[in-house]
Amino acid sequence: MITTTTEYEKAEIELIDLQNRLAKLQTDHPIGEKGFTKACIRKLIARLNEELAVFEGSIEARSTPSS
Numbered sequence: 001m002i003t004t005t006t007e008y009e010k011a012e013i014e015l016i017d018l019q020n021r022l023a024k025l026q027t028d029h030p031i032g033e034k035g036f037t038k039a040c041i042r043k044l045i046a047r048l049n050e051e052l053a054v055f056e057g058s059i060e061a062r063s064t065p066s067s
Helices: 003-028 035-063
Strands: none
Touching: 003 035
């Protein structure tokens, strides 16, 4: 779980790296090859996107003035 802006920035960098690795795998290996590897990378990308969204939501919730 991401709890600090430093962790958030590291997660963004990791996300970009994973997206690049997936793109390279997709161009280097046609459909049907390396399927488990591609699926694993997609799952990691989804997990990171979810964690980034939760952190962004918590930041937004903390910065909204209470009524």
